[in-house]
Amino acid sequence: MTPTPLDALAALVPDGALLAMPPDNSLAPAAFARALVRRRARGLRLVGVPVAGYATDLLIGAGCVASLQTSAVTLGEAGTAPRFAAAVAAGSIELIDATCPAIHTMLQAAEKGVPFMPLRGVIGSDILAHRADWKVIDNPFADGGDPILLLPALAPDIAAFHAVCADAHGNIYVGRRRELATIAHASRRVLVTVERMVEGNLLEDERLAPGVINGVYVEAVALAARGAWPIGLLDEYAMDAAHIAEYARLARTAEGFSTYLAQYVTAPLASAAE
Amino acid sequence: MSIHPHERLIGAIARLILDPLAPPARHIAVGAASPIPAAASWLVRKLGHDVRLSLLHRPTGNPFTEGTRELFDLAGQGRIDLFFLGGGQIDGQANLNLIGTGEWPGRAARFPGSFGSAFMYFMTPRTILFREEHSPRVLVPRVDIVSAPGLSAPGVFRRGTAQALVTGKCIFSFNATAGRFRLASRHPGETQDSIRAATGFAYDGADAPVTADPTEEELALLRGPVCDEMLATYPQFCRQVWHRSDEKAA
CATH class of the missing domain: 3.40.1080.10 (Glutaconate Coenzyme A-transferase)
Structure with a gap:
């Protein structure tokens, strides 16, 4: 090069x-x-x-x-x-x-070629309230009652x-x-x-x-x-x-x-x- | 040499780190621009306690080879026991605002931003809050914007929250069950009235003992080996508090 x-x-x-x-x-x-x-x-x-x-x-x-x-x-x-x-x-x-870790995680999702990746924390922060592209789901691997944030690949x-x-x-x-x-x-x-x-x-x-x-x-x-x-x-x-x-x-x-x-x-x- | 107010804060934070009633602190991480928490962590180490320190902004001997991404992954796994956070605003429920005042995203006064607070506050078993400015504009009844909540709804994964809030006037302990601060000690020169007048949120405990001075042993460690460790990262702080400068850099 x-x-x-x-x-x-x-x-x-x-x-x-x-x-x-x-x-x-x-x-x-x-x-x-x-x-x-x-x-x-x-x-x-x-x-x-x-x-x-x-x-x-x-x-x-x-x-x-x-x-x-x-x-x-x-x-x-x-x-x-x-x-x-x-x-x-x-x-x-x-x-x-x-x-910070949300930015890293969105890039890591793109690095892996997957559409999203979960991250702990953040729930209850006003940042989440202003991110229409971030979603909270119930952890499908738990017995319910475990909300977790999903971040889109960036x-x-x-x-x-x-x-x-x-x-x-x-x-x-x-x-x-x-x-x-x-x-x-x-x-x-x-x-x-x-x-x-x-x-x-x-x-x-x-x-x-x-x-x-x-x-x-x-x-x-x-x-x-x-x-x-x-x-x-x-x-x-x-x-x-x-x-x-x-x-x-x-x-x-x-x-x-x-x-x-x-x-x-x-x-x-x-x-x-x- | 009289005791510098910063030395008193460092000593007080070191005692909070060593509080036997708090979850054990085997691995302490310290973020950017945090000379007083960094010095307190070094003091604990130099007192002979077996703690691992990860100082994020140490220019040499930085513990990470994948930058902050590695720090957050460590915290996510529960491998960091104690972290320090501050805030442009802190309220009586230990909510932190590092984003700004007024309308979102801080149209009245914008602060730098949340950094990793919305994650770290949940992931470490305890957090020591430190903000030197103790005034009604910082310690408010309710933060304008929550960058990181002090308490979470039942079911939300969370390892811990604030242990205490250390300011330039006093130390508040935080009761997560009640969601309230309690005056734990007031620094020399402060009264119950001066603290009440400077605090925008309601708290328990009308009065409290005076914050203890660092011991002679602690002062000697601060002025010698702790300062040695701090010189490269915090030259201005070392000059201001201990009148020391880095001979190599000079």
Whole structure:
């Protein structure tokens, strides 16, 4: 697999796509999100697996998002995700609240190719009252009186994440973040940015193979050095907390957010660097 | 060095973890951005108790190789005995609201979201609720939105609920049968009236003893080995409470 330029990878995402991304502590595709802003993506239906962070807030602020299904949106220590909060207050995006294990479970159902999967808990939460697509049934394996939640399979159109490296076969090394495999298995298309390409076949290395996603799932790969920035990436580099704090401060207002976009996302320099 | 209020909260939570009347805590999980519950769990461990700690947001030595999916599967199986939850609003029946105030989905003020609360609250035999802000806007008669209910109807599978609610002013114990909190202890400087005035929900127990200070042994552990374990994950907290910074990172 020959790496695609980053902006060409973003061009593979059609407007309106159901796009799943991992959270800020698990291979979030930050450079890819900036490329989606540059390509002026519109109407994206995001899925935060199981929560969302910087990339989602950036896409919401840039007007790329129609709806968001997630269990939370947070910038971690930097606090509230400001463009998300503004969009909820304005009612400008459709927000579909879930709870973390429900997102995982819906993807696991899609991964197995079954129409639904049960999950304990959740009964009595107002989340359930606002999910017409979630159903409670009586456990058919018990003697009655055991209500349990059924969740529909969720197969995103596209999964996107930023990993450490890829090989020419499209195999992707995600290390201990093996929950990414579930997102990749469940999604119809997988687009990945990586720090670097490596020689050989990652799946032939017995030590690396358990942390590798098989290239059979992967459509395209782009090189993006420090592509998780300002988020950290495994043991490669740490989160840039000062930058996230700067983002959180600027994004509090629409004007500040425009300043941020001009400086870090749409500027010719940023584009060339990515 | 005088006792930092956070050290008192940590000591109080450690005693709740060790409460012999509560279900045993062999495996404690701590979620994101929870330095005080994390420190209390480390204190229990450093006091010599044989507990397994799974600290979700530890950057190195993270216990999981399948992220939060693995955490929730562990909890679903009953392999996690104790978890900590908070809330933008908490009411007198121990309902939690992490979603927002006003109309659904939080049009007045949106909080981050439920995270895993609507699952974890049911799956662990006990939950210690922790919210430092103790005010009528947080401790309300009835939450605007229930992200996770404190009590469930008969027949709904549930291993446990809140053991206690720890705030910056006091500790409430939770009686699941009555569905009510009871004032268990008040922190130094608080009176029965100051707590009553800051609490939006009704609770039992007009007054209660003062929350005990951590012992000398506990303070020494907090300021030494517990802080050592916390530095990488919570550098700001360690600097603020113990005036320590990570020499490696500096």
